[in-house]
Amino acid sequence: MNLKIKIRMALWFSLLVPAGAFATTYYVDCKRGSDTNNGTSTSTAWKTIARVNLNTYLPGDSILLKRGCVWSEPGFKAQGNGTVASPITLADYGAGALPEINGVGDHEAAVLLENVQYWTVRNLDLTQTGQSPQALCFDSSNDCDVRSDEYMRAVVHVLGLGGPAGVQTCGDPGTACHIRLENLKVHDGSWNGIYVSGGFYQLNTGVFGYVEDVVVTEVESWNHHKSGIQMTCTYYKTRIYATKNIQVLDSNLHDNGGDGAMIGPVQNGLLDGNNCAYNGRLRNARVGCWTWDSLNTTIQFSESHHNMTPLTSDRARDGGGFDLDLGTEDGMIQYNWSHDNEGEGFLLLTYPIHYGYSRGITHNAQMRYNIGERDGKKLAGGITVFGGVAPAVIYNNTIYYEPDRLAGTDMFNGEGGALTTSVYGQSGKPDLRTYNNIFITNGTVNSQAVNNNVWSDGAGTFTFNHNLWWRVEGGVRYAWGSKVINTWPGWQKLGFDPNGLNADPLVFGPLGAGPSAYQLSPGSPAIDAGQVVTDALRGMGTRDYFGTPIPQGCCYDIGAAEKP
Numbered sequence: 409m410n411l412k413i414k415i416r417m418a419l420w421f422s423l424l425v426p427a428g429a430f431a432t433t434y435y436v437d438c439k440r441g442s443d444t445n446n447g448t449s450t451s452t453a454w455k456t457i458a459r460v461n462l463n464t465y466l467p468g469d470s471i472l473l474k475r476g477c478v479w480s481e482p483g484f485k486a487q488g489n490g491t492v493a494s495p496i497t498l499a500d501y502g503a504g505a506l507p508e509i510n511g512v513g514d515h516e517a518a519v520l521l522e523n524v525q526y527w528t529v530r531n532l533d534l535t536q537t538g539q540s541p542q543a544l545c546f547d548s549s550n551d552c553d554v555r556s557d558e559y560m561r562a563v564v565h566v567l568g569l570g571g572p573a574g575v576q577t578c579g580d581p582g583t584a585c586h587i588r589l590e591n592l593k594v595h596d597g598s599w600n601g602i603y604v605s606g607g608f609y610q611l612n613t614g615v616f617g618y619v620e621d622v623v624v625t626e627v628e629s630w631n632h633h634k635s636g637i638q639m640t641c642t643y644y645k646t647r648i649y650a651t652k653n654i655q656v657l658d659s660n661l662h663d664n665g666g667d668g669a670m671i672g673p674v675q676n677g678l679l680d681g682n683n684c685a686y687n688g689r690l691r692n693a694r695v696g697c698w699t700w701d702s703l704n705t706t707i708q709f710s711e712s713h714h715n716m717t718p719l720t721s722d723r724a725r726d727g728g729g730f731d732l733d734l735g736t737e738d739g740m741i742q743y744n745w746s747h748d749n750e751g752e753g754f755l756l757l758t759y760p761i762h763y764g765y766s767r768g769i770t771h772n773a774q775m776r777y778n779i780g781e782r783d784g785k786k787l788a789g790g791i792t793v794f795g796g797v798a799p800a801v802i803y804n805n806t807i808y809y810e811p812d813r814l815a816g817t818d819m820f821n822g823e824g825g826a827l828t829t830s831v832y833g834q835s836g837k838p839d840l841r842t843y844n845n846i847f848i849t850n851g852t853v854n855s856q857a858v859n860n861n862v863w864s865d866g867a868g869t870f871t872f873n874h875n876l877w878w879r880v881e882g883g884v885r886y887a888w889g890s891k892v893i894n895t896w897p898g899w900q901k902l903g904f905d906p907n908g909l910n911a912d913p914l915v916f917g918p919l920g921a922g923p924s925a926y927q928l929s930p931g932s933p934a935i936d937a938g939q940v941v942t943d944a945l946r947g948m949g950t951r952d953y954f955g956t957p958i959p960q961g962c963c964y965d966i967g968a969a970e971k972p
């Protein structure tokens with residue numbers, strides 16, 4: 409057979425063989441394995457993670473750790489790249505408890521994915537020991553060392569590092585992309601639980617990289633010194649996003665020292681179906697689930713509750729549920745439930761960075777069809793807008809607020825309210841547009857507290873229309889600038905809510921009993937009383953909080969629930 413025929417036959421055969429057909433499965437058994445084995449069967453499994461780390465893996469390869477095993481040693485370090493058709497998998501086999509990797513050592517991750525592509529990590533129990541937590545500065549909010557990300561390691565650490573500046577194409581050196589983290593138990597980290605970053609954070613470090621397409625699904629991440637999940641990138645002076653197309657889905661992020669999920673700067677981020685609870689145990693100014701300085705992010709179908717701040721002075725901040733924070737571009741919070749947070753249920757915030765950075769101003773921060781209850785008892789309010797958000801568009805939400813602060817309090821945003829706004833220093837002034845919301849306040853729970861419908865310093869441009877305001881004990885109270893407005897005509901005299909209502913919304917109740925309590929009863933004045941919001945970033949949408957198509961009647965209803 410001549411050479412040309414052999415080549416043609418080889419090419420033809422290669423087309424018949426599916427991608428990953430020559431992939432290898434490696435087994436690791438902490439009890440019966442041996443590092444002198446070939447690792448390619450359960451009877452010839454390897455024993456240690458150290459042996460696993462010696463291999464560079466090929467498309468379609470799998471590394472399977474035996475359930476019931478625990479490895480306490482330096483963690484797993486991925487080497488090699490998969491493909492779109494044949495990712496590399498690190499997962500489990502057998503029966504029993506999830507296999508556990510305890511990354512032991514100074515600055516040691518349990519799983520490190522640096523500059524690799526097409527990896528899936530699933531069904532593992534991951535933690536770390538031997539790394540000292542960071543000292544906290546800035547009112548106990550952040551690491552004292554602003555370059556801590558250059559050496560601290562999360563329990564699961566995904567890093568794109570060392571690529572050429574200005575290149576964001578997947579596959580280039582310094583790129584981590586197409587990563588899947590699925591059904592992981594990530595806990596007790598001395599820094600972040602899961603950390604994803606394109607390059608080092610500090611621009612002047614001069615070491616860059618890129619991350620694209622990371623999906624975290626059905627992960628539980630808890631009891632970390634910092635965040636359950638943090639995704640970020642180098643903070644460039646201009647709007648460059650070196651981390652793109654990230655998702656956090658159906659995950660439980662709870663009891664962390666800092667945030668549940670802290671996302672930004674990123675481009676195209678989705679947080680969907682998550683539970684963010686009891687975070688902020690160690691660090692001030694932390695939030696359950698939030699994004700910041702990011703382009704096109706959405707937080708939806710999630711619950712955030714009982715988040716907190718450790719400070720008890722007037723310097724306490726946040727401890728809230730959801731947030732689109734400084735530098736947000738085209739962000740949306742929709743179809744979420746926030747409750748029982750010490751700080752604001754929902755925060756929209758801006759503050760110019762300065763120092764030569766052309767970022768920090770928030771544009772098109774929007775929230776719709778959310779429900780909040782009992783938030784803001786320690787500081788802020790049910791919804792809080794800070795600084796020059798331009799615009800903040802808030803429509804078709806239902807907020808139930810129970811006041812708990814006395815007159816003269818020095819806490820952030822004073823006595824609070826169902827809605828609060830304020831500015832400070834060079835923050836700028838908001839362009840706040842508020843439509844079709846139900847704001848319920850209940851001063852009977854604590855009759856000593858001041859029950860405001862709104863607390864605002866009055867700085868900014870404000871549009872209110874088609875909102876429904878109701879205080880359970882009757883009357884109204886708008887703390888507006890240096891004045892207190894105690895009558896509905898007085899509120900409308902400011903040009904606010906010309907088509908608004910001061911009435912009992914006739915929700916199903918009982919108040920504070922969860923989302924179903926805020927569905928509308930027959931005869932509710934909120935039915936067909938809303939407007940079409942023409943300045944909404946994504947229109948009115950197609951459904952209410954409960955999935956009911958909208959509108960049902962001649963017009964949209966007020967609040968997060970559309971009456972079928």
